[in-house]
Amino acid sequence: MMFASVPLHFNKNKAMQSAIINLIADKLKLNSTQVTNTIELLNQGATVPFISRYRKERTGSLDEVQIQEIKEQNEKFAELEKRKQTILKTIDEQELLKPELKARIEHCFDPVELEDIYLPYKPRRRTKATMARENGLEPLAKIIMKQLERDPEFKANQFISNEVHSAEEALSGARDIIAEWVSENERARNIVRKGFQLGAYITSKLVKGKEEEAAKFRDYFDWSEPLKKCPSHRLLAMRRGENEGFLRISISPDEDRVLENLERFFVKGNNSSSEQVAVAVKDSLKRLIQPSMETEFANLAKEKADAEAIKVFTDNLKQLLLAPPLGQKRTLAIDPGYRTGCKVVCLDEQGNLLHNENIYPHKPQEERKMAAKKISSMVEMYQIEAIAIGNGTASRETEYFIKKLRFNRELRIYVVSEDGASVYSASSVARQEFPQYDVTVRGAVSIGRRLMDPLAELVKIDPKSIGVGQYQHDVDQKKLKSSLDSVVELSVNAVGVNLNTASKHLLTYISGLGPQLAENITSYRKEKGMFTSREELKKVPRMGPKAFEQAAGFLRIPDAKNPLDNSGVHPESYKIVKQIAKDLNCQVSDLVRNEELVSKIDFQKYITADIGLPTLLDIKKELLKPGRDPRKAIKVFEFADGIFSISDLQVGMVLPGIVNNITKFGAFVDVGIKESGLIHVSEMADRFISDPNEIVKLHQHIKVKVKEVDVARKRIQLSLKGVEQ
Numbered sequence: 001m002m003f004a005s006v007p008l009h010f011n012k013n014k015a016m017q018s019a020i021i022n023l024i025a026d027k028l029k030l031n032s033t034q035v036t037n038t039i040e041l042l043n044q045g046a047t048v049p050f051i052s053r054y055r056k057e058r059t060g061s062l063d064e065v066q067i068q069e070i071k072e073q074n075e076k077f078a079e080l081e082k083r084k085q086t087i088l089k090t091i092d093e094q095e096l097l098k099p100e101l102k103a104r105i106e107h108c109f110d111p112v113e114l115e116d117i118y119l120p121y122k123p124r125r126r127t128k129a130t131m132a133r134e135n136g137l138e139p140l141a142k143i144i145m146k147q148l149e150r151d152p153e154f155k156a157n158q159f160i161s162n163e164v165h166s167a168e169e170a171l172s173g174a175r176d177i178i179a180e181w182v183s184e185n186e187r188a189r190n191i192v193r194k195g196f197q198l199g200a201y202i203t204s205k206l207v208k209g210k211e212e213e214a215a216k217f218r219d220y221f222d223w224s225e226p227l228k229k230c231p232s233h234r235l236l237a238m239r240r241g242e243n244e245g246f247l248r249i250s251i252s253p254d255e256d257r258v259l260e261n262l263e264r265f266f267v268k269g270n271n272s273s274s275e276q277v278a279v280a281v282k283d284s285l286k287r288l289i290q291p292s293m294e295t296e297f298a299n300l301a302k303e304k305a306d307a308e309a310i311k312v313f314t315d316n317l318k319q320l321l322l323a324p325p326l327g328q329k330r331t332l333a334i335d336p337g338y339r340t341g342c343k344v345v346c347l348d349e350q351g352n353l354l355h356n357e358n359i360y361p362h363k364p365q366e367e368r369k370m371a372a373k374k375i376s377s378m379v380e381m382y383q384i385e386a387i388a389i390g391n392g393t394a395s396r397e398t399e400y401f402i403k404k405l406r407f408n409r410e411l412r413i414y415v416v417s418e419d420g421a422s423v424y425s426a427s428s429v430a431r432q433e434f435p436q437y438d439v440t441v442r443g444a445v446s447i448g449r450r451l452m453d454p455l456a457e458l459v460k461i462d463p464k465s466i467g468v469g470q471y472q473h474d475v476d477q478k479k480l481k482s483s484l485d486s487v488v489e490l491s492v493n494a495v496g497v498n499l500n501t502a503s504k505h506l507l508t509y510i511s512g513l514g515p516q517l518a519e520n521i522t523s524y525r526k527e528k529g530m531f532t533s534r535e536e537l538k539k540v541p542r543m544g545p546k547a548f549e550q551a552a553g554f555l556r557i558p559d560a561k562n563p564l565d566n567s568g569v570h571p572e573s574y575k576i577v578k579q580i581a582k583d584l585n586c587q588v589s590d591l592v593r594n595e596e597l598v599s600k601i602d603f604q605k606y607i608t609a610d611i612g613l614p615t616l617l618d619i620k621k622e623l624l625k626p627g628r629d630p631r632k633a634i635k636v637f638e639f640a641d642g643i644f645s646i647s648d649l650q651v652g653m654v655l656p657g658i659v660n661n662i663t664k665f666g667a668f669v670d671v672g673i674k675e676s677g678l679i680h681v682s683e684m685a686d687r688f689i690s691d692p693n694e695i696v697k698l699h700q701h702i703k704v705k706v707k708e709v710d711v712a713r714k715r716i717q718l719s720l721k722g723v724e725q
Helices: 014-028 032-043 048-054 064-093 099-106 111-121 128-134 138-146 152-159 167-184 186-199 215-220 232-243 255-266 272-321 368-381 395-403 421-425 428-433 439-452 454-458 477-495 504-508 515-528 534-539 545-554 571-583 613-624
Strands: 201-206 222-226 247-252 331-335 342-347 353-359 386-390 412-416 654-662 666-670 677-680 701-710 715-719
Touching (some): 014 032, 014 064, 048 064, 048 477, 048 545, 064 099, 064 111, 099 111, 111 167, 128 138, 128 167, 138 152, 138 167, 152 167, 152 272, 167 186, 167 272, 186 255, 186 272, 201 215, 201 232, 215 222, 215 232, 232 247, 232 272, 247 272, 255 272, 331 368, 331 439, 342 439, 353 368, 353 439, 368 395, 386 395, 386 439, 395 412, 412 439, 421 428, 421 439, 428 439, 454 477, 515 534, 534 545, 545 571, 571 613, 677 701
Parallel strands (some): 331 386, 386 412
Antiparallel strands (some): 201 222, 201 247, 331 342, 654 666, 654 701, 666 677, 701 715
8 A cells, every 4th residue: 555755845955954864864873865865765656665675775775664764754854844834924923933033943853842932922812821911910020030129019019900909919910920931931841841751650540439330440540650660551551541531640740849940940039029939930830831741741651652552563463464374275264153053164275255054063053963064075075175263252162073073185274363354244345255145154254264365364354453452442543553554565565466366455555556556456357357467567547657666566477478577576677687597598487496597697797876786686586486475384283182261271281372462561372262361571581571572473382381360350371481382
């Protein structure tokens, strides 16, 4: 899927653009040339996968993660520039935009600092200070602020009027004005900000009368800890409790120390005016600055927690999308169940539905003989090579039943995650694919196809429904969607797709395509038949030169006349491969998978101004293993015998399991029962672990020790300590 790049269009001089490039380079620890060239490529419409794979010479071989980071930083600076223009326009309309202020705003690249600069000029609603100014009290505030007047109360009598009825009322209004000055002072805000940075505590309290409704948030009824030590999952849990009306969350610094530092800056004397200023400073902290800083730090903490949660989700999703595929094998897939039976479907090598029916091997019907006969018949009739069983209700019993059967051929049996299958089966995508079948058939087909090619099937499902996230509904949904779309795009392009069999949904994520071109490709395929070459892609409606450039290298045609059409070699490099073949007195097809011939190539000879050694070495890899799938080979997994429910577990047992979710605080493992067990991060090794991904990966087959079983709460604690893998 193509992402619109945000141009680096600041309408400033080259020095300003250079400063931005250097800021991005410093932040990402890259050199400025890499950043400049990457942004230029993005501005020209190149996608992240294309740049990382086919423009290594321009970027210094940056990977897709680094390119994505440059893209995101570029977009942030573009947004900051828009904000600057709004601020400059607003101040200019007030006729307060002096040259030095304009220059400072234009050269500011910190969003927080920019808002502090803007604060005194920001249009605001009527405040206590506004009303005091309207009552003519600003001159009194200026007198007091200088802290030279020894008797401010006497001076205040001069400001009594129809609106101001006493000296104390005048002093109160003057203090309101001073409090606002303090709150708009950059130094003051930085003093308070530093207090929050060094010592802010986040506190959670139960809302009175909500004890029963808020039971699931019991851990946070009376909780306090340093904000900078609060992990993302805990902060998001507390925020969820607050959003649901059960908890009240506050963030506060060491107020006494912050006030002391503010007074040191603003209170300059030891007279009555200084005392008035001290009162105003304290009021400013409590009423104006602290609430503003609490919001700022709450937002920063939420952004940080969101980023960590989104990273957990994207890391998991990437592992899931790149899970080992079975490949093109005839597959029998079973969506298990008790009362309604098990839905069985038979699929051909391309995942097309050949047959479906129900069997009832479990209670209450328990028609085991009939079920066995049907399964054996389907295996024989449809030449089945593998069996996929969904991991939901009745999964273990169904697996046990199937493994007891005897077949006339070797069959491998796999348990497949059902997460999101029900979402797919009820979706418009599934209805378009199988309009004549109900959700049970569609769900079973999805299970079988997930075994054959997880990536091709999972792209049809909203990633949030796949079940590998952490608080995914609590994070910024726009950022989550953008990050997940990016992961799907990078994963699809890392694998590449068969141009003649890929679904519209899979093609959508190919670099340079998007929904419309994906639709056009599938329509062309229906009308004209299979593609015979990448060159033929140019005949697809709306397939312009840029889209072809971006997409062609990621599309494979297995039986194409030109073997390079089934490789990761980009068409723009075909001429080089032809020249290599010519120099070796052979055909291009002779080079493919021919280690002896490829070893004779002196790639240094073919370096040009546009094509360097990185691209040539990629060509070498593709010649040796064209279209190589980066995913690992699939392995059969077996759960422990006799373990069907949580009541079968005993402390101390060592069991095989599959990692089915990873969070910041640990990993969840399927040990063959309905409930997944948790390996807390502290139980992963005999050393400190900051990230569970250091130890485990999604869908990894591991052995775990049962540490604790809470049947009532359906919680299982597992450990990797002392368990030989």
